[in-house]
Amino acid sequence: MGDGERDEQAVEAAGPAPPGRKSPGGKSRRRRRLMIAAGIVVAAVVALAFALRTPSPVGHWRSAEGQAHFMAAYTEAMRDMPRPAATVDVRTDFGFVRVYRYEGAPGRAEPLVLLPGRASATPVWADNMPSLLRIGDVYTLDLLGEPGESVQEVPITSAADQAEWLDQVLARLPEKSFHVVGLSIGGWTAANLAVHRPGHVATLTLIDPVYTFSGIPLGTAVRAIPASVPWLPKSWRDSFNSYTAGGAPVEDVPVADMIESGMKNYALHLPQPSLLGERPLRRLTMPVLAILAGKSVMHDVGASRAVAGRAFRNGTVKVYPDASHAINGEYPDKVAADIAAFVGAR
Numbered sequence: 001m002g003d004g005e006r007d008e009q010a011v012e013a014a015g016p017a018p019p020g021r022k023s024p025g026g027k028s029r030r031r032r033r034l035m036i037a038a039g040i041v042v043a044a045v046v047a048l049a050f051a052l053r054t055p056s057p058v059g060h061w062r063s064a065e066g067q068a069h070f071m072a073a074y075t076e077a078m079r080d081m082p083r084p085a086a087t088v089d090v091r092t093d094f095g096f097v098r099v100y101r102y103e104g105a106p107g108r109a110e111p112l113v114l115l116p117g118r119a120s121a122t123p124v125w126a127d128n129m130p131s132l133l134r135i136g137d138v139y140t141l142d143l144l145g146e147p148g149e150s151v152q153e154v155p156i157t158s159a160a161d162q163a164e165w166l167d168q169v170l171a172r173l174p175e176k177s178f179h180v181v182g183l184s185i186g187g188w189t190a191a192n193l194a195v196h197r198p199g200h201v202a203t204l205t206l207i208d209p210v211y212t213f214s215g216i217p218l219g220t221a222v223r224a225i226p227a228s229v230p231w232l233p234k235s236w237r238d239s240f241n242s243y244t245a246g247g248a249p250v251e252d253v254p255v256a257d258m259i260e261s262g263m264k265n266y267a268l269h270l271p272q273p274s275l276l277g278e279r280p281l282r283r284l285t286m287p288v289l290a291i292l293a294g295k296s297v298m299h300d301v302g303a304s305r306a307v308a309g310r311a312f313r314n315g316t317v318k319v320y321p322d323a324s325h326a327i328n329g330e331y332p333d334k335v336a337a338d339i340a341a342f343v344g345a346r
Helices: 026-034 042-052 064-078 122-132 159-171 185-196 218-227 234-244 254-265 301-311 332-344
Strands: 007-009 086-092 095-102 112-115 138-141 178-183 201-207 288-293 315-320
Touching: 064 122, 064 254, 086 159, 095 122, 095 159, 112 122, 112 185, 122 138, 122 254, 122 332, 159 185, 178 185, 178 332, 185 201, 201 332, 218 234, 234 254, 288 301, 288 332, 301 315, 315 332
Parallel strands: 007 315, 112 138, 112 178, 178 201, 201 288, 288 315
Antiparallel strands: 086 095, 095 138
């Protein structure tokens, strides 16, 4: 990191709930705590998912009944999102990508683009939207090749392909550049975009990303194996999702139900993510904010902090010591405040 760059530990507890929303208590607290980690962390199950995938060259639903089950859960989880100003399906060389646009505070030319994690889709951002919309306009995407409203039509076979379809989406939006924010595997997706196709990336924010600074610990990978087998009971997937969220219960939470349904009913056919590591990250020239969870089970936090600190020319690294991989749900207002300060300084 360059002179004067910060390496901070954020120790504040989550702030008050945004106006018009419940304070973090009871069911609301449970949903807030786990909504991010419940399924975005399914990045850990990728290895076995590849062993179990079908011969189809693209991601697809295992059955019509499974798709209907997921879409009902998706619709229910979307009730917690604000009403989008626009909903579009953007054509790329690899399929259609569902994009939602939300109108935020005026005056910022470059909107946020939010990339969710594996199996989570747009509804995973529900508790974050009120505070993020105070920064400016927001786009959310359902990742291509994942359960959601995006539809993969052509095989995605490499990290370059992953960057290409996302770059095509950004190129077809009306703005020229964006503050790209990625969460968990969405963090890898954002960083991979910046490495291969940086043209539309004004700034890069990586929230407890996987496969970016360090690999997934062996213990987590082992625990993920049963969760990746679709015919095993729901309780096995719920148990893994709760583990990644610091032990938070996941039953009867709409976004968690959606994620579990995606894990069970959607067959991925994406390339195994490879660790980005230090060398390609050193080439990035845009400002980068890395927010790491001190109690994350999805990577080696100490190693990740060290790699991030060495790699970025213009970087800020923050560690929330008491956060699990559900960091975005545990500290939504703090995360938004850090992003606001970061993009506001550019």
